Amino acid sequence: MAIFSNDLVLELPDIKKIEFIKINKNYLKVILINLFLVFSPLYIGLILLHQLVFTKEINEFIIPIYSVFTAVFGFVIWYILLSFTKRKYALREKDISYKSGLLIRQITTVPFSRIQHVETDEKPISRIFGLASLSIYTAGDSSDDLVIKGITKKKALKIKEFITTKINE
């Protein structure tokens, strides 16, 4: 594409050359605990249904039902384990990037000059491990902005501080 000929500036930011940092390993535990908290009530519910509600006709298929349920659970865990290592972020002089996704790879970059505000929050289970998440909001439909989950609280505050000073420059 000849259109880009005037782009040969030395300070041109190149997304391919950034070194991304992986998020804290402890966050994997947080995700898994959260997953168990969701699945175990479902499992208990299924057992209760099996014992109390289901008729004989349904109970004939009870082994496939259980195995499908377990398979879904197993698949989710497998996917989380594989995709976890893909969650990475990078902080540069003028912007912050986050990439994630195994089947759908996604990378988002927000320049500091467009940030409206920065938020850190700690969910209960994350707090046990001293982790926090960092949300960055820009103008417009902010549902799709950048969120980095699972970095240590210290680091989150540090990044927040860094960005705040950059914005006010």
Next chain:
Amino acid sequence: MSNSFDFSNFSRQSPKGVLVIYINLIYKVIRVSWLLLFLLVKDFSKVSKIGANYIYLGLALLLLFLLARAYLIYKNFQFKIANEHFILKQGILKKTNTSIPFHRIQNINFKQNIIQQIIGVFEVSIETAGSKDTEIAIKALPLLKAEALKELVSKSTEFNLKEIIGTDKKPLVRIGLKELLKVSLTENHLQNLVLFLAIVIGFFQQIEQIIDSLGRTEALDGLIVESKNVLSVSFFFVLIVLIFLTIIALLSSFVKVFLVHFNLTAYLKDDSFEINQGLFTKKSIVLKKQKIQNITISTNPLKRLIGISFITFKQALSGKVNVKKDKLIRLVGCKIAQVEIIKASLFNVTELEKGEKIYPNSYYKRRIFAFTFLFTISIYLVLYLIFLHVEILYAAILVFPIILFLINKKVKKRFYKITDGMLLVGSGLLETHLTYLEIFKVQNIKMKQTLFQKRSNVADIIFQTASGKIFIPCVPFEDAIKIYNHTLYKVENTKTSWM
């Protein structure tokens, strides 16, 4: 002119505002309780005399209460200008104090509904890009005061309004009755029909619920069954319904266009557009060029035939999810020359016109094909399983060529052009949309790549702007990286403020 009004102390709106607020309150009450009122009027003869008296008394009390409320709202609504801030106090029991710095104000609009037109006051609304709570509407101001306020606010913003007398006399676009007729004839009737039907269905559901509660469902059910039988035997009936729907579609287009765009005039000023339009509710919008995030020029085959298109100006939205329709400002019935003038006044498009269109990778076409065919096949499967008639599949002979045609159209209309500072994205199915964006106004940028896309070495790019997303599908990966880097470079090195 601005000296004749003192905004440094708290002042109220025009006393006529009480009336405007009062009628607005009554309207709100009626809108909430119209079904109740309807039932009341219907069965009024059955109510005993004493009962009727109570009803009258209740109504009178309600009206009095609303009047008192309107007066209190008026009394407690005060505003002033201090220190480059617009300050507003309001609230009867819950007092709110709002302060908006001038540079956050996106635009100041004048509006007049019928009542406001009769008593000769203007509604002034102050829009910001912030949260919804900071949207302010002063219900009634005399024209002179409203203009003085507008002038004061817009003067104090970073750039001065250099209004040259005489330039704003000649409008850039003026749509008369005849043009408006053309515009409404070439509207997207299908869309209007769907909109209209949605409203009608919503309305009927409300009525049905009431009838349900009155225990008259059986009669209605009988009616429906009867008409279903008629429907299955009579092809003629279907034809009539079709004609009827066409007429409704045309009519709803007419009504919509005439209500909103009646007497449309647009002026081009140094740094802003001024747009006046509306039949019952006259609206005057001042659009600062700097605040416009992107524009979309759209046309459809019918409109292209008579050489008109419409322009949608998009401004920054509030951060909340519900998209306010007000922020999309539409200029209908623009001729090609007018479109060019507007484009040239907003951006530097000369370079863009020279650039060549870049169409998405062939993967894009394959993806759409795959998705639509999966979708249609599953629909056919479901239909077949429900009706168990093989005849259903005959329709496929008609449906598949149409789908093919539409996919081809869609793929052909997808393109992008990029220059140093501008981006142009083309899209559309039957309509054609051209979206112009200044690259430095991007808020953040995202790149997505599925496993399949990785195999074809393409990626999607999503530009998030303050007024929504702009999507370029299936760009070759190398180019996508270039665009990504270029956008970041532009955003990070442009000092101009994005709004």
